[in-house]
Amino acid sequence: MxxxxxxxxxxxxxxxxxxxxxxxxxxxxxxxxxxxxxxxxxxxxxxxxxxxxxxxxxxxxxxxxxxxxxxxxxxxxxxxxxxxxxxxxxxxxxxxxxKEYIDCLGGFGIYNVGHRNPRVLKAVNAQLKHQALHSQDLLDPLRGILAKLLAEITPGKLQYSFFGNSGTEAVEGAIKLAKIHQKKKGKNYFISTVGAFHGKSLGSLSATSKGMFRKPFMPLVSGFKRVFYGDVDMMYKTVRASSMVGEDIAAIILEPIQGEGGVIVPPHDYFAKVKQICEDFDILLIADEVQTGMGRTGKMFCVEHYGVEPDIMCLAKALGGGIMPIGAVIATEDVFSEFFPNPFIHTTTFGGNPLSCAAAIATINVLLEDNMPERAAKMGTYFISELRKVTRKYKNIVKEVRGMGLMIGIEFENDKTGYKVSKGLFDKGILVAGTLINAKTIRIEPPLTIEKAQCDFVCKALDEVLSNI
CATH class of the missing domain: 3.90.1150.10 (Aspartate Aminotransferase, domain 1)
Incomplete structure (x- = not known):
């Protein structure tokens, strides 16, 4: 039956x-x-x-x-x-x-070496003829080579890399590394900042600040505390108070410039002072360079502007050259060695695949050989200057133009104006977008290959749009 x-x-x-x-x-x-x-x-x-x-x-x-x-x-x-x-x-x-558009959004920061950069595309196509993905069991050469290159170009003692597919995965890896390293010291809490964006998976969302993203999924991963970005005094008091009540801080996670928070550039000595707090209280510093890294701000990594060496760094977005998705979490040997006894304690099927590694290796080659960080610094100085010339005429609706290198934000008096400007520029063949946490700020984040004439075209179009508004 x-x-x-x-x-x-x-x-x-x-x-x-x-x-x-x-x-x-x-x-x-x-x-x-x-x-x-x-x-x-x-x-x-x-x-x-x-x-x-x-x-x-x-x-x-x-x-x-x-x-x-x-x-x-x-x-x-x-x-x-x-x-x-x-x-x-x-x-x-x-x-x-x-219809053709000048890309001033850059895929939220992925096109640092431009759209379909020939050298990156060539490397990916060449690797595709050999192998697209790896077996997962044997050693794959490009993963090792890429990890070596990152150890060479990142600041300080950063040495070992774990590869994933996105910035969110890089942040997840960083949180897990910090947890496993600091847990044996009785340190279980994290500090992130108001206005921060670190991703939207459950762990990374716990570090992200916007309530709209967080509330539907609460309770999130426990142990995260918030301070205002750029406020060293509040950071120190929060760390000290946490220590006094037995809630010792394992790590502080910071963006060198808050991207989705509205392109917020901190005081120049902020990172150095936070690093000193970390050293005084035996706290790990995690630099989230997912959006600021790979030459975007005029240095290969934004923390180099501040003379700071983090214990853990997160990369993604532009690392794949605008061709392939790849993320990386890089740490010092002292921190990363927690993964040595069992390399399977944190894994991902597609992370570090040959195609993505080929794209990242070619991207590093382009950034170094073509002096792209230096180009970003030069073009950024020009672009910001020209944007400020335009916006000075519209002080009633434009609050500020700010940024570093080719990571630029234009803040308006309200969200509605930001949307109107985005719409007006789009109609003129220029793509920009608001930031996810601060919608009244639109980002100007073009490829680092943008030409002077294109910057001038954007400024002229912005003048016309603001005049109409």
Whole structure:
């Protein structure tokens, strides 16, 4: 009787979940159509209509309709914005309809060496001919080589790297490293800052500050305390008070410049003073360089501006050269050695894969050989100066232009103005966006390869948009 019921249930499941041959054939035809337009260099009018309609419909029905509503708020006439199609040189991209945009968002900081940088693309294509992913069991050479390169270019005694696929994973790795290293000393608490953004997985979200992101998922990972960014006195008092009540701090995690917080540049001596607090109380300093690293601010890593050597550093975004996703957490031997006895204590299937490592190695080559950090410093100085010249005429709506290198923020009096400016620039073929925690600040974060003429075009367009507002 049991056997018969099982057979009946199996037949029912087949009927319920198995694709009908007609549906299967339809899906195969659909995938062929999609693969066909992927392989095309140019699109005809039917292709454009198909891609645009499919994209909007699929986001509405299968991805998240909230993205459509967001795009409507920052584009002209309430349309759903453009549908991306392909890159157009190092600093621009083209939508399906053929309109070109100067990229002043840079994928939230991933395109430091430009869109489809030829050397990065060449390395990835070459590696793809050998092997895309690794077996997980044998030693893979590019992971070791990339770790060596990072040890050479990062400040201080940072030496050992663990590779993941994103900034969030890098922060998760940093938190776990700090926990395992400091737990034996009875130190279990962390300090992060108001305005901080460190990711949205459960651990990294515990360090992130925005209530809108945090509240739906509470309670988060315990043991995180908050201080105001840039306030050394509050940092010291919080560390000392925590020590006095037996809640000793394991690590302090900081962005060298708060990115999503609104491109907030701290006082120049802030990091050095925080580092001194760390040394006085035996606390680890975690530098979250996910957005500020890889030449963005005019140095290879932003902490170099402050003369500080962290115990742990997080990298991602631009590390993959705008071609492949990769994140890294790098630590000193003293800290990372906690992972030595059992290298499987913290792993990820795709982290450190050959394609991503090839992209990162090529990215480091471009940054060093083309002096990209120095270029970012020079172009950033020019761009910030020109943006300030424009915005001085609109002091009633513009509060400040600030930044370092090519990590620039323009803060307005309110969120509404920020959205209007983003929309106006988009209509003129320039992509910018607000910051996630401080929406009244828009970021100007172009590839480090941006040309002077493109900076001038952006400034002229900004002048016209602000004049209309």
């Amino acid at each position: 049991i056997s018969n019921n099982a057979e009946i249930m199996e037949e029912d499941l087949k009927d319920k979940y198995q694709l009908e041959e007609e549906d299967k054939a339809s899906l195969i035809e659909y995938t062929h159509k999609v693969l066909n337009f992927i392989s095309k260099d140019t699109l005809n009018e039917d292709d454009k209509k198909f891609i645009t309609k499919e994209t909007v419909d699929d986001f509405k029905n299968f991805v998240n309709p909230g993205f459509l509503e967001y795009r409507k708020s920052v584009t002209n006439g309430g349309q759903y914005a453009s549908v991306e199609w392909k890159d157009a040189g190092l600093n621009s991209f083209i939508d399906v309809s053929g």
